[in-house]
Amino acid sequence: MTRPVAAHGISITPPRGWEVRIDLRREDPIVAPAAPRLPGETISRSGTMTPFAHLGSFALPARRSDYGAEAVERMKARDVFVALVEFDREAADTPMFARRGLPALRMTDFHPTAMQRPMPHMCGAQWFFTEQGRAFCLYVVLGSWVLRRSLVTTASRTVKGIRISPR
Amino acid sequence: MTVLVVVLLLVVLLLGVLVAGLLRSHAEILRALHDLGVNLDDGHTGPRTFDVSDRGSQEVNESGLAVPVAGPLPVAQDLRGVTPEGDAVQVALLGANQPTLLAFLSSGCTTCLDFWSELARHRGAPAGVGARVVAVTKGPDAESPSAVAELAPPDVVTIMSTEAYEDFGVGVAPYFVLVDARRGVIGEGAARTWSQLAGLLEKAVADGVVAGGGAQGALSRRDVLSGRARRDLVDDELARAGIIPGDPSLYEDPHAGSDGPGEGGRSR
Numbered sequence: 526m527t528r529p530v531a532a533h534g535i536s537i538t539p540p541r542g543w544e545v546r547i548d549l550r551r552e553d554p555i556v557a558p559a560a561p562r563l564p565g566e567t568i569s570r571s572g573t574m575t576p577f578a579h580l581g582s583f584a585l586p587a588r589r590s591d592y593g594a595e596a597v598e599r600m601k602a603r604d605v606f607v608a609l610v611e612f613d614r615e616a617a618d619t620p621m622f623a624r625r626g627l628p629a630l631r632m633t634d635f636h637p638t639a640m641q642r643p644m645p646h647m648c649g650a651q652w653f654f655t656e657q658g659r660a661f662c663l664y665v666v667l668g669s670w671v672l673r674r675s676l677v678t679t680a681s682r683t684v685k686g687i688r689i690s691p692r
Numbered sequence: 693m694t695v696l697v698v699v700l701l702l703v704v705l706l707l708g709v710l711v712a713g714l715l716r717s718h719a720e721i722l723r724a725l726h727d728l729g730v731n732l733d734d735g736h737t738g739p740r741t742f743d744v745s746d747r748g749s750q751e752v753n754e755s756g757l758a759v760p761v762a763g764p765l766p767v768a769q770d771l772r773g774v775t776p777e778g779d780a781v782q783v784a785l786l787g788a789n790q791p792t793l794l795a796f797l798s799s800g801c802t803t804c805l806d807f808w809s810e811l812a813r814h815r816g817a818p819a820g821v822g823a824r825v826v827a828v829t830k831g832p833d834a835e836s837p838s839a840v841a842e843l844a845p846p847d848v849v850t851i852m853s854t855e856a857y858e859d860f861g862v863g864v865a866p867y868f869v870l871v872d873a874r875r876g877v878i879g880e881g882a883a884r885t886w887s888q889l890a891g892l893l894e895k896a897v898a899d900g901v902v903a904g905g906g907a908q909g910a911l912s913r914r915d916v917l918s919g920r921a922r923r924d925l926v927d928d929e930l931a932r933a934g935i936i937p938g939d940p941s942l943y944e945d946p947h948a949g950s951d952g953p954g955e956g957g958r959s960r
Contacts, residue, residue, distance in 0.1 A: 530781070532779055532780035543784055547779055547781075584824055585849075587845075587846060587847050
């Protein structure tokens with residue numbers, strides 16, 4: 526493990542040789558039309574600004590969407606990718622985010638069809654949870670379905686290095 | 693009266709010469725500072741990135757470019773810092789799938805501006821090197837994040853980290869360090885143009901291959917830059933072929949005579 530990388534209330538202590546980004550989703554300057562029931566209340570087309578973190582056992586590209594599709598495309602068989610995406614504060618503790626705290630990763634959680642965009646030989650898993658009053662999705666991709674046993678161990682160790690503090 | 697006028701004219705002439713000398717000296721100082729990355733132009737509100745106390749072990753040649761000094765190559769460290777937008781970033785150098793070219797740049801020097809635009813145009817390192825590029829500026833304490841954000845190409849990872857400058861002993865931008873994923877730093881140096889950088893990288897890669905997996909830090913910085921290892925390899929190859937230093941065949945004109953195989957081939 527190395528020293529932690531921290532921003533936006535997320536602290537990550539990655540394994541040695543891993544790349545980390547903790548970004549804040551940029552607010553789109555274009556404002557969405559006001560909802561009929563909320564006259565006068567405007568919001569950016571991109572929604573509110575919430576952070577997302579990416580961890581990779583490989584070189585992460587400069588441009589990445591929230592769930593890192595551009596990074597996943599570069600993965601090799603022994604690579605692991607982790608995305609931690611925060612949702613709006615109002616989502617915390619709703620049924621979808623009822624789970625408390627970061628999940629413990631199990632091999633049986635992973636499946637090729639659980640990927641945001643299915644890729645040959647890869648598998649993924651995602652969890653929704655609330656931590657410190659904040660709603661998150663944890664999305665993990667393993668570079669190989671066949672090697673998932675060892676890769677889950679690596680991913681699990683990486684996720685244990687994530688700390689979330691109240692905002 | 694005439695004497696007084698002559699004396700006054702002489703005084704004015706003397707003062708004029710003095711002012712001209714001072715202006716020239718001032719211009720030379722400004723030019724030298726500019727080459728070192730300090731911009732004192734009117735309206736420039738960006739930071740002055742050159743700091744004598746931060747020069748580390750580098751020297752600066754007469755062109756204002758940093759010159760690596762003899763000694764072991766720096767040990768590759770993972771980069772930690774922030775993006776120009778203020779986000780946190782850690783870039784791994786060892787264990788990556790490909791070599792990484794660290795481009796230490798600043799938002800203040802004109803030479804760096806050319807490299808920023810070339811990085812944007814090429815979306816990475818010069819062709820043939822196969823390295824990804826990470827642009828590194830000093831941290832927000834020494835550089836303006838908004839100025840760096842304007843220059844940073846969207847396809848190139850840009851990190852602001854004074855710690856990285858210190859880790860790699862970089863004092864003056866532009867400066868480039870090539871890090872092999874397995875062997876660490878395999879070359880470093882300064883360049884004034886994109887083509888110079890390409891040449892520098894080719895030599896570093898060639899020397900890195902020649903060094904063939906030596907332990908990190910085993911190569912001297914001067915060995916890498918001067919191509920001493922490559923020269924020794926060529927000498928060994930020639931010796932195995934029976935050609936030793938001073939051999940007459942080394943001094944023959946390869947194009948002498950018109951009946952050589954190459955010439956004959958072209959004439960047919």
